[in-house]
Amino acid sequence: MIPEYYQFFCPVKILSGLRALGNLPYEMDLLGAHRALIVTDKGVVGAGLIRHVLRALEGSQSELGAIFDKTPPDSSMEVVNEVAQLFTKEGCDCFVAVGGGSCMDTAKCANMMVTEGAYDLAKLQGTERVKKRMKPFIAVPTTAGTGSEVSLAAVIHDETTKVKMGFASYRMLTDVAILDPKMTLTMPPKITAATGMDALTHAIEAYYCLQKNPVSDSFAIAAIKLIMDNLIRCIENGKDETARLAMANAALLAGISFSNSMCGVVHALAHACGGVSRIPHGVATGVLLPWGMENNLDKAGGTIAELAPLLGASTSGSPMQQAKAAIEAVRGLVTRLRDLCEFPTTLNEAGVPENKLGDIAKAALNDATITFNPEEVTYEDALAILRKAFG
DSSP states (O other), X not given: OOOSSOOOOXXXXXXXXXXXXXXXXXXXXXXXXXXXXEEOOHHHHHTTHXXXXXXXXXXXXXXXXXXXXXXXXXOBHHHHHHHHHHHHHTTOOEEEEEESHHHHHHHHHHHHHHHHTOSOGGGGOEESOOXXXXXXXXXXXXXXXXXXXXXXXXXXXXXXXXXEEEEEOGGGSOXXXXXXXXXXXXXXXXXXXXXXXXXXXXXXXXXXSTTOOHHHHHHHHHHHHHHHHHHHHHHHOTTOHHHHHHHHHHHHHHHHHHHHXXXXXXXXXXXXXXXXXXXXXXXXXXXXXXXHHHHTHHXXXXXXXXXXXXXXXXXXXXXXXXXXXXXXXXXXXXXXXXXXXXXXXXXXXXXXXXXXXXXXXXXXTTOGGGGGOSSOOOHHHHHHHHHHHHO
């Protein structure tokens, strides 16, 4: 069904392939940039992945200005401030984020601060607060989950309020996303599972949330197919470059989809779990996804039923029966991930304290993504979903 009106936007240049990273200096040159600030983390550095980036810059007109490698799993305002200051101090003219969603979100928000000359990141939270063209920005993901390399959003932890602050602007989109499988080969199985479930959640929520449209649907469907065909392969053999590249593309496709159709209650609750209990985002989305889908059966059951064949579920019976089969297929995937790499299947296993469920439900109601959920979610609804997922 075609909505009466919709918008779709993704101006990011995408490079995908076994040697895609070699194009980095050329892409910097096209953007008029020659001195990069690399935003990464200790894990990426320890895995030897930054060497690939530096090798790509050798013999070119582009150079390294500085490396910031202290990005935490959930980046904070203090970290963003430090990155923005380093960018200015070292005379850099572009950001190159090498890492997962936290590295990319950190670079996005530091870019905002540099561009706007801001000193308080909190004043820029919300939608379309950036008024100027931002500095050139290239993303090189080392995980396959967040889709941050093509999304207009960023999430940063406020350590004072224990809330994850949301930022969204079309100006925050990267200029170039480089998908090179050698940058994801070192991901351990459990992180592969968590990032893969994040991508699957993006695609599934994008497919049934309120701003869905035919273009975002096509990206979501392609992402789901790739994830179902390749996630287990990546966990069973982390050195499978073909499967790794497929998952990198799946995360990107899901990122493009949800940036236009938005996510719903699963992401609202997952953000809140991260803010209150510091649970990794991909773990939270994986645990919560089937419960969030179940919450939307009344309003979106027919749409969820359309996902049954993509998820390997039964397509017999009524649309409601097919929708329930699709949900069980997701539960089955999470169970298989538990067996393969000890992926949590409940919030309890993930480390969420039961006495924090009320705080998480309260925080979720203030998350922007909940606005796009098909079913209206009250505090009681959010708490009920959390209790079911707690196990």
